[in-house]
């Protein structure tokens with residue numbers, strides 16, 4: 001009875017705030033975030049658990065569901081989760097980045113309220129505070145298609161979430177200390193698949209079970225720190241059906257390179273000999289290859305997995321070619337019944353080109369990562385709130401970086417909150433140019449973008465003729481190979497303050513991120529929701545009077 005009352009109350013509260021639409025179903029979650037001890041690589045270490053679990057629980061939702069998720073922070077540090085790839089239409093208030101929200105203070109709780117509006121696909125959530133992601137607090141988030149919308153493949157027998165990532169045995173506090181003292185966190189110690197690595201001694205419990213003859217959907221995300229991972233399953237081809245919210249042309253691969261922050265949905269059919277098989281994730285582009293394994297078991301199977309693991313590809317040209325094979329299925333419906341390809345992005349004129357060049361350098365003897373010569377620092381007052389309360393000038397400057405960066409971005413690095421002012425609804429091209437020897441992975445909040453090209457060398461306007469202007473996949477994270485560039489295109493039609501970040505948490509923490517401020521001049525509820533009543537205030541806006549709400 002009490003819980004029913006509680007749910008009703010929350011419904012009413014959420015409805016009254018008009019943060020979410022009344023007609024779509026609500027899903028309620030209560031998450032208790034605590035420390036615990038785990039030993040995934042054989043060494044006991046402190047972990048961040050959600051309801052006792054590592055990785056955290058899966059969120060299973062359907063397009064347009066309203067999520068009401070009450071997070072109790074029982075850590076001794078401020079904590080915040082972001083919902084990677086969830087677009088938060090009109091609602092950067094709930095995006096869970098430090099530029100949009102005050103972190104949840106230790107010993108308190110905060111309720112996220114957001115809608116998974118017009119989206120389908122495989123996503124994940126993870127902490128953005130400190131180095132918390134190195135201790136856990138992450139998990140999968142799936143958005144199923146509504147029943148009335150056709151999905152371009154038969155219903156799988158079951159769906160499995162697979163969180164792969166490199167892993168450190170050092171605690172998140174030790175890693176943060178290294179970074180704070182100006183050093184790097186170094187190389188990871190192993191690879192985990194759903195928080196485990198099979199020993200191969202015949203005693204491993206299977207991660208997943210398949211019925212012979214049936215087809216399963218594996219939702220694979222790389223939640224690691226440093227490395228792109230090659231993912232494969234012994235003897236089983238992988239049919240790619242979805243990537244970060246888009247139905248793809250259904251190519252079949254022996255293995256897939258999953259770069260940091262990326263998610264793929266793969267169909268796997270259990271049509272081989274009835275026994276165990278290894279699922280493998282191994283580091284790419286590293287001298288020493290780290291490998292993680294997990295068992296997949298056939299129901300009533302008989303026999304262990306072969307110790308011979310399938311080989312991973314070598315070099316990054318292979319990976320680039322694989323990127324080029326990814327295509328958007330133009331005729332499939334996404335979260336709405338109209339075909340994905342009805343949005344002809346290749347026909348829209350570009351109004352702005354922003355070039356982002358990443359760099360690593362030392363500032364006052366300490367390692368910092370920057371873009372276009374600016375290394376982002378978090379402000380105590382979230383940027384979005386400072387802007388909303390009319391005190392932005394006390395917290396940050398707009399446009400500290402130039403759209404066309406200086407030739408030598410490494411030479412002079414400034415530390416400052418980094419906010420780019422972007423005109424609402426403009427169609428923009430962003431070039432990520434990587435002059436470094438390591439691979440990068442870039443993520444944009446609040447949107448999906450068209451990944452139109454990745455090429456070696458430097459970008460010039462002439463390179464536009466090589467863009468895929470027809471069926472580039474609409475997604476939220478893109479890799480940039482060493483000494484290469486990548487181009488994305490999007491319409492900035494979601495008002496809010498949106499984080500663009502390196503998916504390497506070390507780089508993000510040490511400044512390789514920025515925010516795009518997309519202001520609707522109308523201050524209208526059509527463009528952006530009102531500041532939620534429940535928003536936590538901190539920094540200089542803590543005791544300021546609330547500005548008048550937006551009008552209809």
Ligand SMILES: *[C@@H]1O[C@H](CO)[C@@H](O)[C@H](O)[C@H]1NC(C)=O
Nearest residue numbers: 030031032033034035072074
């Ligand atoms: C969260 O877990 C801690 C440790 O198990 C427990 O003490 C606390 O009561 C829990 N809180 C909630 C809200 O469930």
Ligand SMILES: *[C@@H]1O[C@H](CO)[C@@H](O)[C@H](O)[C@H]1NC(C)=O
Nearest residue numbers: 058059060061062142144159
């Ligand atoms: C996820 O939700 C869908 C739709 O409500 C349901 O059919 C499915 O069984 C759920 N899956 C899991 C693993 O809970």
Ligand SMILES: *[C@@H]1O[C@H](CO)[C@@H](O)[C@H](O)[C@H]1NC(C)=O
Nearest residue numbers: 070071108109110111112534
């Ligand atoms: C904290 O949790 C309680 C329920 O235990 C809830 O009533 C309250 O609204 C939550 N507070 C916030 C700020 O979400």
Ligand SMILES: *[C@@H]1O[C@H](CO)[C@@H](O)[C@H](O)[C@H]1NC(C)=O
Nearest residue numbers: 151152248249250329331332
């Ligand atoms: C694309 O989607 C359509 C419509 O659902 C489907 O019939 C077709 O098989 C898909 N094409 C490919 C190549 O995956």
Ligand SMILES: *[C@@H]1O[C@H](CO)[C@@H](O)[C@H](O)[C@H]1NC(C)=O
Nearest residue numbers: 345346347348349350351427
């Ligand atoms: C795009 O630019 C071209 C060339 O400048 C122009 O002819 C065309 O009308 C523009 N299209 C739109 C939709 O603005």
Ligand SMILES: *[C@@H]1O[C@H](CO)[C@@H](O)[C@H](O)[C@H]1NC(C)=O
Nearest residue numbers: 398399421422423424519521
């Ligand atoms: C941001 O850009 C918009 C549109 O160009 C402009 O109206 C506004 O004044 C700019 N704001 C700042 C603070 O630069």
